[in-house]
Amino acid sequence: MSRVRKIFISGFIILNFLSMIRVHLPMGNKIVSQIYQPVDSYLSFFSLFQSWTMFAPDPSRANVHLSAEVEFMDGTKDTYFFPRASTMNLEDKFAFGERYRVISDVIRKDQNDFLWIDTAKFALRKLRANNYHKIPLKVNLVRHWNEISDVESNFVPHLSKNTNFNSYEFFTYEVL
Amino acid sequence: MNTFGKYWNKFFFEEKPTEGMALFRIIWIGLILMYFIADLGNVQDFYGPHALISLHTTREQFPFIHANLFHMFNLSYEFTYGLIIVYGISLVMSLFGFLTRPALIVALLCMTSLHQRNIWLLSSSELLMRTITLLLIVSPCGHSLSIDSFLGRFSPGFRNKRNWPLWSLRIIQIQISVIYLWTVWHKLKGETWIEGTAVYYATRLEDLTNFTVPFLLNSLFFLKLMTWGTLLIEFSLGFFIWFKKMRKPIIITGMIFHLCIQYFMSIPFFELFMIALLVNFFTPEELKAFADKTINSFIEGIQESTLGTEIKEKIIRTLRGQHETAN
Numbered sequence: 254m255s256r257v258r259k260i261f262i263s264g265f266i267i268l269n270f271l272s273m274i275r276v277h278l279p280m281g282n283k284i285v286s287q288i289y290q291p292v293d294s295y296l297s298f299f300s301l302f303q304s305w306t307m308f309a310p311d312p313s314r315a316n317v318h319l320s321a322e323v324e325f326m327d328g329t330k331d332t333y334f335f336p337r338a339s340t341m342n343l344e345d346k347f348a349f350g351e352r353y354r355v356i357s358d359v360i361r362k363d364q365n366d367f368l369w370i371d372t373a374k375f376a377l378r379k380l381r382a383n384n385y386h387k388i389p390l391k392v393n394l395v396r397h398w399n400e401i402s403d404v405e406s407n408f409v410p411h412l413s414k415n416t417n418f419n420s421y422e423f424f425t426y427e428v429l
Numbered sequence: 430m431n432t433f434g435k436y437w438n439k440f441f442f443e444e445k446p447t448e449g450m451a452l453f454r455i456i457w458i459g460l461i462l463m464y465f466i467a468d469l470g471n472v473q474d475f476y477g478p479h480a481l482i483s484l485h486t487t488r489e490q491f492p493f494i495h496a497n498l499f500h501m502f503n504l505s506y507e508f509t510y511g512l513i514i515v516y517g518i519s520l521v522m523s524l525f526g527f528l529t530r531p532a533l534i535v536a537l538l539c540m541t542s543l544h545q546r547n548i549w550l551l552s553s554s555e556l557l558m559r560t561i562t563l564l565l566i567v568s569p570c571g572h573s574l575s576i577d578s579f580l581g582r583f584s585p586g587f588r589n590k591r592n593w594p595l596w597s598l599r600i601i602q603i604q605i606s607v608i609y610l611w612t613v614w615h616k617l618k619g620e621t622w623i624e625g626t627a628v629y630y631a632t633r634l635e636d637l638t639n640f641t642v643p644f645l646l647n648s649l650f651f652l653k654l655m656t657w658g659t660l661l662i663e664f665s666l667g668f669f670i671w672f673k674k675m676r677k678p679i680i681i682t683g684m685i686f687h688l689c690i691q692y693f694m695s696i697p698f699f700e701l702f703m704i705a706l707l708v709n710f711f712t713p714e715e716l717k718a719f720a721d722k723t724i725n726s727f728i729e730g731i732q733e734s735t736l737g738t739e740i741k742e743k744i745i746r747t748l749r750g751q752h753e754t755a756n
Binding site: 262270350356414 | 437438441442467468470471474475479480481482483486489490493494495496537541544545547548549550551552553554556559560563564567594596599600603604607608611612615616618619620621622626627629630631632633634635636637638639641643646647649652695696697698699
């Protein structure tokens with residue numbers, strides 16, 4: 254292998270190594286950002302920012318799911334429950350359960366409020382087939398959650414399900 | 430500096446057989462193909478014009494240049510399904526190693542476009558898919574066990590060296606280590622990992638449960654053991670795996686570890702991807718021996734079959750020829 258080729262490949266090796274540690278360096282730091290400009294372009298292009306924080310620093314202690322309640326002009330209501338992996342078979346969990354789990358966890362957070370209108374419209378579309386003759390007035394997005402009991406005070410047996418959820422209406426989308 | 434240069438050269442540029450990378454290509458792309466098939470029913474909800482998150486929102490949130498073909502065309506079902514068809518074809522081509530590098534480039538472009546269409550859906554599995562597929566492109570994964578290497582017997586355009594410098598495999602290996610070491614680092618900052626209750630909480634997340642082993646998962650003693658064991662195994666997979674004597678036991682332990690997680694918890698594809706990645710820590714010689722053995726036993730099976738002599742000979746010649754194409 255020629256020397257020039259080796260130098261070029263060594264550069265690529267270093268670029269990859271730098272990209273592996275990027276997220277763990279201060280993102281706002283001007284000097285780091287200057288040094289990292291080419292690495293950042295590479296990472297953003299393919300969306301490769303790596304954090305690898307699986308169940309870290311601590312696993313979540315909340316079971317969360319979302320629903321959307323649609324109010325129609327005739328005074329009736331209908332509710333769309335976003336799919337929950339906990340109620341699915343293995344095949345569906347692989348196909349879309351995990352994705353709905355992830356996005357429900359994203360949507361419920363206040364800092365992601367830019368996703369709420371889309372979410373409300375999506376729920377409206379899902380309920381349209383059953384309510385095609387009705388005029389929707391508004392969509393209320395509701396988050397439901399319960400917390401896993403403390404291991405010392407109330408040990409929860411594996412696979413037992415807590416059906417008691419707290420609910421909070423976090424967004425209203427006015428259709429008309 | 431000279432010594433460092435020597436080590437660098439030996440570590441990254443020593444030439445080794447490519448069968449190992451080819452085997453990894455088949456396993457990796459096979460898994461992505463499984464993911465792809467499972468994902469086919471999600472076009473409407475996740476990628477199409479009426480998906481959960483609109484393309485308008487995606488564009489607003491990601492105004493910088495990135496690999497997303499959805500930004501170059503008008504969003505329609507025709508385009509979305511077209512992209513998925515191209516993605517599927519490129520994955521099948523990559524799996525069989527036909528025009529391997531261009532096929533992998535197309536597959537990565539389609540994969541990244543679909544991922545970036547609705548990035549809020551994604552977890553570490555999809556990040557792994559992009560990271561490793563990108564590295565496969567620059568690897569010699571199509572140099573053997575591929576249609577390309579078979580065609581190389583007839584056309585010089587397809588002819589590739591069977592031995593190749595290790596650098597792409599090394600980047601993948603370093604990447605795997607980094608994943609384990611970072612996750613241990615982050616976990617050590619958490620209270621539950623230190624006090625031993627993290628596995629209790631993780632296995633009680635209802636959306637992530639799969640099957641149970643009641644005695645194990647309902648005993649605080651074993652839950653604590655599993656929590657600390659996770660840290661120990663993950664650290665070993667990131668660090669001790671580089672030591673010759675410990676390599677094989679750690680690879681096997683890592684594979685069993687990920688299989689156990691897959692059994693207890695529903696984390697689709699991630700554990701399977703990690704098991705596939707660990708294959709890269711077997712040496713290229715070991716993987717070549719495995720590939721040789723598999724092909725030889727396949728040839729023996731054909732020899733013993735009831736197929737006509739002429740057909741048998743043709744198949745065996747093809748397999749041997751593809752297998753033995755010289756450097």
